[in-house]
Amino acid sequence: MAPEMTTLKGKAFDRASLESLMRRRMFYTPSFDIYGGVSGLYDYGPPGSALTNNIIDVWRKHFVLRENMLEVDCTMLTPHDVLKTSGHVDKFADWMCKDPKTGEIFRADHLVEEVLEARIKGDKEARGEKVEVEEEDPKKKKKKVKNIAVVKLDDAVRDEYKEVLNKIDNYNGEELGRLMKEYDIRNPANNSELTPPVAFNLMFQTSIGPSSNLPGYLRPETAQGQFLNFAKLLEFNQQQMPFASASIGKSFRNEISPRQGLLRVREFLMAEIEHFVDPSGGKKHPYFDEVKDVELELLNRDVQLSGKADVDTTTIGKAVETGLVDNETLGYFLARIQLFLLKIGVDPKKIRFRQHMANEMAHYAADCWDAELLTSYGWIECVGCADRSAYDLSVHMKKTGAPLVVREPRKEPLKIEEWQCDLDKKKFGPKFKKDGKTVEAAIESLSQDIREKLSLDLQKDGKITIDVPGVGDGKVEVPKELITIEKRTRVENVREYTPNVIEPSFGIGRIFYALCEHSYWTREQDEARGVLSFPPTVAPTKVLIVPLSSHGDFKPFVRKLTNKLQDAGVSNRVDDSGASIGKRYSRNDELGTPLGITIDFQSVKDNTFTLRDRDSTEQVRGSLDEIVAAISSLVEGREKWADISKRLPKFEGQEEGVGPS
Amino acid sequence: MAPEMTTLKGKAFDRASLESLMRRRMFYTPSFDIYGGVSGLYDYGPPGSALTNNIIDVWRKHFVLRENMLEVDCTMLTPHDVLKTSGHVDKFADWMCKDPKTGEIFRADHLVEEVLEARIKGDKEARGEKVEVEEEDPKKKKKKVKNIAVVKLDDAVRDEYKEVLNKIDNYNGEELGRLMKEYDIRNPANNSELTPPVAFNLMFQTSIGPSSNLPGYLRPETAQGQFLNFAKLLEFNQQQMPFASASIGKSFRNEISPRQGLLRVREFLMAEIEHFVDPSGGKKHPYFDEVKDVELELLNRDVQLSGKADVDTTTIGKAVETGLVDNETLGYFLARIQLFLLKIGVDPKKIRFRQHMANEMAHYAADCWDAELLTSYGWIECVGCADRSAYDLSVHMKKTGAPLVVREPRKEPLKIEEWQCDLDKKKFGPKFKKDGKTVEAAIESLSQDIREKLSLDLQKDGKITIDVPGVGDGKVEVPKELITIEKRTRVENVREYTPNVIEPSFGIGRIFYALCEHSYWTREQDEARGVLSFPPTVAPTKVLIVPLSSHGDFKPFVRKLTNKLQDAGVSNRVDDSGASIGKRYSRNDELGTPLGITIDFQSVKDNTFTLRDRDSTEQVRGSLDEIVAAISSLVEGREKWADISKRLPKFEGQEEGVGPS
Numbered sequence A, B: 001m002a003p004e005m006t007t008l009k010g011k012a013f014d015r016a017s018l019e020s021l022m023r024r025r026m027f028y029t030p031s032f033d034i035y036g037g038v039s040g041l042y043d044y045g046p047p048g049s050a051l052t053n054n055i056i057d058v059w060r061k062h063f064v065l066r067e068n069m070l071e072v073d074c075t076m077l078t079p080h081d082v083l084k085t086s087g088h089v090d091k092f093a094d095w096m097c098k099d100p101k102t103g104e105i106f107r108a109d110h111l112v113e114e115v116l117e118a119r120i121k122g123d124k125e126a127r128g129e130k131v132e133v134e135e136e137d138p139k140k141k142k143k144k145v146k147n148i149a150v151v152k153l154d155d156a157v158r159d160e161y162k163e164v165l166n167k168i169d170n171y172n173g174e175e176l177g178r179l180m181k182e183y184d185i186r187n188p189a190n191n192s193e194l195t196p197p198v199a200f201n202l203m204f205q206t207s208i209g210p211s212s213n214l215p216g217y218l219r220p221e222t223a224q225g226q227f228l229n230f231a232k233l234l235e236f237n238q239q240q241m242p243f244a245s246a247s248i249g250k251s252f253r254n255e256i257s258p259r260q261g262l263l264r265v266r267e268f269l270m271a272e273i274e275h276f277v278d279p280s281g282g283k284k285h286p287y288f289d290e291v292k293d294v295e296l297e298l299l300n301r302d303v304q305l306s307g308k309a310d311v312d313t314t315t316i317g318k319a320v321e322t323g324l325v326d327n328e329t330l331g332y333f334l335a336r337i338q339l340f341l342l343k344i345g346v347d348p349k350k351i352r353f354r355q356h357m358a359n360e361m362a363h364y365a366a367d368c369w370d371a372e373l374l375t376s377y378g379w380i381e382c383v384g385c386a387d388r389s390a391y392d393l394s395v396h397m398k399k400t401g402a403p404l405v406v407r408e409p410r411k412e413p414l415k416i417e418e419w420q421c422d423l424d425k426k427k428f429g430p431k432f433k434k435d436g437k438t439v440e441a442a443i444e445s446l447s448q449d450i451r452e453k454l455s456l457d458l459q460k461d462g463k464i465t466i467d468v469p470g471v472g473d474g475k476v477e478v479p480k481e482l483i484t485i486e487k488r489t490r491v492e493n494v495r496e497y498t499p500n501v502i503e504p505s506f507g508i509g510r511i512f513y514a515l516c517e518h519s520y521w522t523r524e525q526d527e528a529r530g531v532l533s534f535p536p537t538v539a540p541t542k543v544l545i546v547p548l549s550s551h552g553d554f555k556p557f558v559r560k561l562t563n564k565l566q567d568a569g570v571s572n573r574v575d576d577s578g579a580s581i582g583k584r585y586s587r588n589d590e591l592g593t594p595l596g597i598t599i600d601f602q603s604v605k606d607n608t609f610t611l612r613d614r615d616s617t618e619q620v621r622g623s624l625d626e627i628v629a630a631i632s633s634l635v636e637g638r639e640k641w642a643d644i645s646k647r648l649p650k651f652e653g654q655e656e657g658v659g660p661s
Helices: A015-024 A046-064 A079-086 A108-126 A156-166 A173-182 A223-228 A228-236 A301-305 A316-321 A330-345 A391-402 A425-444 A448-461 A509-517 A554-569 A581-589 A601-606 A625-635 A641-647 B015-024 B048-065 B080-086 B108-126 B156-165 B174-180 B224-228 B229-234 B299-307 B316-321 B328-344 B391-400 B423-444 B449-463 B508-519 B552-566 B582-587 B602-608 B624-637 B641-647
Strands: A029-030 A040-046 A077-079 A093-098 A106-108 A198-200 A205-207 A217-219 A242-251 A267-277 A295-299 A312-315 A351-355 A367-375 A378-389 A406-424 A463-465 A475-479 A482-495 A498-507 A520-521 A526-532 A542-546 A573-574 A595-599 A608-613 A619-623 B028-030 B042-044 B078-079 B091-100 B104-108 B198-201 B204-207 B215-218 B245-254 B267-275 B295-299 B312-315 B351-355 B369-374 B378-389 B404-423 B462-465 B474-480 B481-499 B500-507 B520-523 B527-531 B545-547 B573-574 B595-599 B606-615 B621-623
Touching: A015 A029, A015 A391, A015 A520, A015 A526, A029 B481, A040 A046, A040 A077, A040 B404, A046 A267, A046 A330, A046 A509, A077 A079, A079 A217, A079 A223, A079 A391, A093 A295, A093 B312, A106 A108, A108 A173, A156 A391, A173 B245, A205 A619, A205 B520, A223 A228, A223 A242, A223 A267, A223 A391, A223 A498, A228 A242, A242 B245, A267 A330, A295 A316, A301 A351, A330 A351, A330 A367, A330 A378, A330 A498, A330 A509, A330 B198, A351 A378, A367 A509, A378 A509, A406 A448, A406 B048, A425 A463, A448 A463, A448 A482, A475 A641, A475 B198, A482 B391, A498 B378, A509 A520, A542 A554, A542 A581, A542 B299, A554 A573, A554 A601, A554 A625, A581 A595, A581 B500, A595 A601, A595 A625, A601 A608, A608 A625, A608 A641, A619 A625, A625 A641, B015 B028, B015 B508, B015 B520, B015 B527, B048 B245, B048 B267, B048 B328, B048 B508, B078 B080, B080 B215, B080 B224, B080 B391, B091 B108, B091 B174, B108 B174, B108 B351, B156 B245, B174 B500, B224 B229, B224 B391, B224 B500, B229 B245, B229 B641, B267 B328, B267 B508, B295 B316, B295 B328, B295 B624, B299 B351, B312 B316, B316 B328, B328 B351, B328 B369, B328 B378, B328 B500, B328 B508, B351 B378, B369 B508, B378 B391, B378 B508, B404 B423, B404 B449, B423 B462, B449 B462, B449 B481, B500 B508, B508 B520, B527 B582, B545 B552, B545 B582, B552 B573, B552 B602, B552 B624, B582 B595, B595 B602, B595 B624, B602 B606, B602 B624, B606 B624, B606 B641, B621 B624, B624 B641
Parallel strands: A295 A351, A542 A573, A542 A595, B295 B351, B545 B573, B545 B595
Antiparallel strands: A029 A040, A077 A217, A093 A106, A093 A198, A205 A217, A205 B204, A242 A267, A267 A498, A295 A312, A351 A367, A367 A378, A378 A498, A406 A482, A463 A475, A520 A526, A595 A608, A608 A619, B028 B042, B078 B215, B091 B104, B091 B198, B204 B215, B245 B267, B267 B500, B295 B312, B351 B369, B369 B378, B378 B500, B404 B481, B462 B474, B520 B527, B595 B606, B606 B621
16 A cells, blocks of 8 residues: 655655645646546646746756757657657567456456455455555556455465566566466456457557658657767767766656556656766776765666665765666766756655666666655656666667667777688689688687697698588588688777666656655645645746735736846746735645745835745745845755845735635 | 749759758658658757757747746646647648558559649640740649650640649549549659548547557647647736747658658648637737738739739838738738848848638638748748638637636626527426427527517517427417516626637658748859858857867867857867868858857967958957957857957958868
8 A cells, every 4th residue: 555645744645635726726637538538648737837848947957967968859740760769669568468258358467466365355354454555666556446345365375476476577478378267357347257368569550751661650769869869969979988878758658547646647748868888997987076965866677686675875986886776877877867866946855766676677778777755655766777888889880780889999009819711712703603602601600719729730731621511511621721710819909899878767747746745735724725835946837926905006017026026037927917916826826836935015105026935935025126036046045035034024914824715 | 943043142952962961961851761760750960959959049039038028838648638629639630542462552632743743844845845844833742753754635635734733722532533644643753543542630549547448639730739728828918818838849750752851741730820800890919000001022812823923022010000911910920020030130132921811721721921031942832821720729628618618898888788588497497398308408508589479479479489309399478477478678787709810830851841931042163062041049059179280288268268159158079180270161161150160270379369250251360358259249149250350350360271181
């Protein structure tokens, strides 16, 4: 079950209230709602869209601008061959089975998991054991099995079930099918037998151009476009290594049955970095020193294997030193990811980094740590940080022949002692005729060990005998007139290698949702007054302008403030409705608007205004310029409210209570 | 043929050089290049991606922030039903025909056009007439017909061809097929007869979810998502009209055979505004006064009908006054579009607004003006500004029953005198039995005129006779015991209407390309030194930092400058390669980097630096703070270079020449 969640102010978190607020105030809304909606597709409304844009803006400054990453924007439409090579056509799939009577479709691993868990629960009840609150589990799904039969199981069966559940991510389709047969797992709703699991590829397929002979997919990640452009990016970077590319854009995943709102959707915004690094020399990072004292909560593989969830709290410097985190580059990005999450307002007590188990890593990953954020759905993977090794560049290079490698001059030329075979080409052709090329290739592919042995044969017998399948009886004799074998020194001035890739990959929609949970609380003595305490930098709208009433005297001041704030690039809205000041502020607390300016009769007299802080509801008073300067400073993150309230005089005039609307 | 184009500096524009620069410096690159590429798909590299982001940033400030538009982000995946209702499933198509021998596919209208034009050209040569340079034409395509046969045509045939060409956008598939038969139009490459034209829908199709019973498309425009959310957006806007929504995102068009590089692609970035306005009251706009003196070049429908391209240069105020532009809201946006284009650096001499001809408007449009930018491909539509009337909201409302309307209290209640029919329901049922509902509906649908006439019948005959198809012989008598017909006054307190939509729709990729053409020139005495004179606000990188040499003394200054600029949010790159200063600046002129800082031995002594202006190559000198302040001011558009060079002392030290690299 989900962990007991508390809000910023220590009260119990109520997901239903937050979700109601978010839909009502159009943070997001089901897509195509008036057509009945499509599961797994959501639109972002004005505050959601602005919040997302602001998160992206911070991301771009924090990562791309800061490290001169090479941002690219590649197409989503991707031809079949690219994703065949990358492995997605064959491996990016889930197992599904179908109820032939109702047509209902199930994701096989989820179904087995749900049914076995329900049976274990029923067994516990039957044994009169207390049905404990389940341990938190990041991959827990909403239960489909509603009516749990109270049936006692054999001890052996129960243990078998538990073992299956521990390995649920490891089964392929055939194995899942066997489990369903063995344990008689059926459609929980009507007890129908289901068809055996078949692979369902999670990419949306389409056809590019009119002739239907160019099948394509919507990309499942932005990464492939970055890999395919590697050679051009290296050239753009004047051949300097290491470097990173980055990309922000939509990706797609045709989920079998999407659940959990914004956490599992079919179309989603990603921000991905591909950091290309020389695999030799321990994957050092030039700026590692700048982050080495950042403290992280790390949940490593071994602890998880032992069935626990105890985190190590440690600096990333120490974690890399002890080998808990494999290398500096991976460590650097874990720290930078945490700093980014804190900057946008994620609750520091609700972040941890979890290492992937060997069996849950994607097909391309060598190592992987997830930044997980604690939500009412459990710990949710929001940022993956994978070491994809040289996998992608290698497979694309092998398929296309494009040189996806780094070639760099060696500081010290490399001297290699090796056995070399020289052929007398003039005599070689006439002797072997049409087989000449084949024999030559066979000689070239001889290993160093065999060459050394053959050089002795040549001295002793005046000829060598080698295996050449398909020529004569498969054995070919080469006399010493045609070949010499000598040990010589070769000098290599250029080093060529395929870079490894460290990939921090951000699911922006998941971060968005977790941030909303972390920022949500309700005012003391008024549960209905929800507040979203986004930091000013990411808040959808920065300032609410509130004239005391619709009195004509206030209008020019509204216009003056609006223009002034727009010139400073600060988003603002005016609420000149008839509602009370308190009600108007309260409406905008729900939108996460951090600051409010009230225009009152004093303003008309002396051109001063009050500035209100959303979180404390404190107000200060100042001149137009003082107020605007304070706002800019807060929005750009240069000062906190505490600084402003020290500088400007407090104001306690208007009421904060909720009046009639 | 394309018009004679000149660069900013008055030299002839050379498209090949610009395109070579843009590919070489990775402004864009064919997607999946190492797999052979896919036509109509391009990736944006680091400078292209940054330029696009900066254009979008200006767009968002100019439109969304400025007018508090409601930005939304809707999904690209769109179910079939939505696009069936909008008309795209039936009408968003081109006509294609196929060479059955080679499998080659042609867009039928393009083929007819190309072949007939080639024949007219051949005829001219045969007559010994001078083959004139063709008049500029915004829709001119690259010619496929290479070898033009010199054959004289009958005068009548030639005139017929010309008439067909004038109406080429008007033919449907059947008509195009007939033209191809009649004029014996075949594959120009091999003279094969082609299959008759069939409609090819330009949307990419896919299937949502695992069951393949939910067909969907990639959206052809962002607009539909905004329309479907209309009711929620109106609610979010506290029922205030008019208001606008906006959306920035990718859309898709499965072109039959894409050409012209970035101008006709299959996946493209759009920025669209849907401004919802009350159709009564002349579609006034509250801020029209702010733009009424903006001068535009307008090419109206009548002028085009007469075969000319003469533009009216006029203020938008006058254009709306005289009815040349239909209403204030349309006029307001035309002016705002022009101001936006100028802000990002489009050449003011290369903008015009062209009104659509009746036959070229999209199926939903009531009126439409395009902002066209002059490029070497001719005048290119870059922004459409259409009045979509109430079309979209009406069809979606009709299909779904959702109330996509505005309901507003009337200031003065509306009094309507009307003939009302009252039925005695108790007697009505027993008399008509199962036909009761049908008869009742027939009475309710009677017009006012007929009701008036029937009230006289009722007085005279004590009964009325009405047509009710399907009941008895289709005539039904209703006696006066069952019905009364009276003239009464009805009071309506609420007005309900479907808003009209004015839609400014920006093709960001096309604007991007036109901007590059407009910004490109070469240095005097060195044609190879291309320069892209983007304004600092949109330039991909703002500042190049150039230490005089790789001398260790310069390193701390590089770091200090980089940090200082990053803190100010200014993107910068360091070039500490061994190339000469001139060469390094020249490389960055190609990227459009407007400013350069040189660190020299003087810097080490007194902490001053030179700042170089890309366009004039002028340099000034100042302290760290002075230089950074000048840069911020230029990047934010507060000052021009002329202001800076007045304020800071000129510097003429380092050389500008291109040294060896």
